[in-house]
Amino acid sequence: MGDLVFCILFLRWYILIMIVNDKSMAKLSRPLEGVRVIDMATVLMGPVATQILGDYGADVIKVEPPEGDVMRHAGEARNARMGPMYLATGRNKRSIVLDVKKPEGRQALLRLCETADLFIHNVRPAAMRRAGLAYEDIRAVNPAIVYLALVGFGQDGPYAERPAFDDIIQAASGLAGLFVRAGYEEPAFVPANLCDRMTGLAAAHAAIAALYMRQRTGEGQSVEIPMFETLAQTILGDHLNGEAFVPPIHGAGYSRLLNAYRRPFRTSDGFIAVTPYNDKQFRSFYAAIDREAQFDADERINTHAARARNYDVAYALLSEILRSRTTAAWLALCDEHEIPCQRVNTIEDVLHDPHLRSIGFFQEMEHPTEGRILQMRPAARWSGADISIRRLPPRVGENSVEVLSEAGFTEAEIAELLARGATTQPQPAEASAAPTAAAVQH
Template sequence: MTTVLMGPYATQIAADYGADVIKVEPPEGDVMRVAGAKRHRDMGPLFLHANRNKRSVVLDIRRPEGREALLRLCEGADAIVHNIRPAAMARLGLAYVDIARVNPGIVHVGLVGYGRNGPYAGRPAYDDLIQAASGMASMFELAGDEAPRYVPSVIADRISGLNAVHAMLAALLHRQRTGEGQDVEVPMFESVAQVVLGDHLGGLSFEPPIGPPGYSRLISSNRRPYRTRDGFISVLVYNDRQWRSFFEAIGRPDIWDSDPRFADQATRAQHFDEAYAMLAEVLTGRTTAEWLELFEAHDLPAMPVTRIEDLEHDPHLAAAGFVELVEHPTEGAIKQIRPAQAFSKTPPGIYRHAPNLGEHTREVLAEAGFEPDRIDALVASGAARQFRDPPCAPIAPPPGSPPAPASTITTQDRGA
């Protein structure tokens, strides 16, 4: 019972690992269905990426019969994950105690903005708010920018989603060993603050403080992709061997011998800004390709700065089949990003297309024991909803867009 990205991302990982994830949506659907470019109104790209390998059931849990159907699904579930505020779940009669009454062994994972033990508990939260509150936005000022800014990614949602899936798996492992279910809370604020402070508590780690916050290497204003003669390059010369090799590669071994600022790791840690400024100056002298060739020959860490539109063509990702072209039953040809993990026995994969809204309502309710006439009554009352086939009319593409390919492939069955 999650929307937007934090919960869908967590459950997408579980689905990639092989879990049967039933996405319970409200009648209007997950709000991310309508975000971004799309061929049909309810099938935007962020939704397609975060909800593959899942089945969609539409239930109006504000109706008694919708709540009853949800509890019936919970009877046979290993876990329930939601990002509805706890007070709202309690009003609906769907708090942990209510769900545990029908399934004492269930793992209940509540994704919240702020933990229950602090004064922010119950407040609404979104990625931007959490970036601001956690100190993440202010790190740009620490690094020399004129004002705070947001990381141009839903990084708080993804950090929290990763925390949620491993917390759920840990609770399931406990249940396997003891038979006990439990209530798990995953707060966004604390999850992201933990990351920020882990990097940047710095001298404030000690009581009393022995220095300012911040890890000097990360907040150097010169820590950024470096300009070359024809573009940009990412270089990280880090340990003693690499610095010595770098000065040899550029024909200046004398700098390593004569400049005390670069003598060892501890001394460089006091002069990261000067070191990176020197790199920036040197790297303007050759092209990106020339530097990459030179650095590879000297075993120095360097990579090109790749644009998003070029990333899928990266030779490493292409060789790994990282971006997979699949046919969606209603959306036609779409690109899916394969799971990054490699398992020797149980590899994750893409087994099922991202579902249309309510595509599996009848199927899942039947599996839960509802008779056909009862399912018909739920749909007729509006407590449940079944996907309309064919879907709503396609959205007209912008002028000049290539025609969308025809859809030909039906739903893929989940593997073992």
């Protein structure tokens, strides 16, 4: 009888533990949950950084001027100040309008910073000093805050005061000029905001590292993320070549990347990217087209070391060969022999890519003012954390009153800020921009 009672009690205990575990697993925590970010970042590189922090669970409070972030106007939109570039970076944030040119707006911002963990901006430092929002000003109200400044050029050099945008940094970093080295007639810009986005990524990981350091030391600090130096390091990481040695043993430039034939290859009916890289892949490619003997006999390309000296020859031969069959035929052959390949997609092709659709990369959500919108889920997969789209991009000032109330402002103080134009809020008839539970994944 005693054994039976013991078994029943044990079973009840086990079931209770399992229920508790199931409930705890049902609500996964977020990596940066509890971190509050005051986000004065504008245009793109800063908003990219804060989008990442927001995706990781930080409470990102986007501080905007009354007219809103200028990036709200980029691209085709259904409604003013809700353009697609903004929709792509505005998620998992709350928007508050504070006109920091007004004394009341600046004081309100400083009050928000008192309880914040991170302050981030990409306004030119001289303008932040004039506004009374330099690191020393923010630190005076919160010594433990991490202050992140995204700038065009490092502030300890002669370019410190120069304005910078993506095209400017593509030119300055050598990226635009690489096209000439690679066989094009003129310098060119990569048709994407590559410098903004790479600097945003650098800023996000610097922010997380600084927050981790503060957790260990208890001390905040100022961190500067310059676009020019970030991209110079990126480009030179590929292209220092012989300049990596002192004195230089050769000129700059990595020959494989600067090969005039390193571009999408023309097939008989389109274009394809094919990149056999190691000896096994090159030999497999030539064997698949019954030219293995030719490959083995050609001392310019038959080993990795030889190809490193003759990438122009290796790629020129590929260019000639690939013209002989259709894109579909080459894709099938390369897939069969495990040779890296991919058709050259258009943007529309990417939107309908079967891989992206199958993993739920694209999510359709119902926005309260913009209707059905398309969002891209965070790319990284986490086994035990909630990395999701919790908030859809807010309208200008959508959360002004909410954020000020949380910061301890009284109704009278908020009314005074509204009356003086130091803050604003949108029309109350529209619902909050929270994602609906019926979000459709593709």
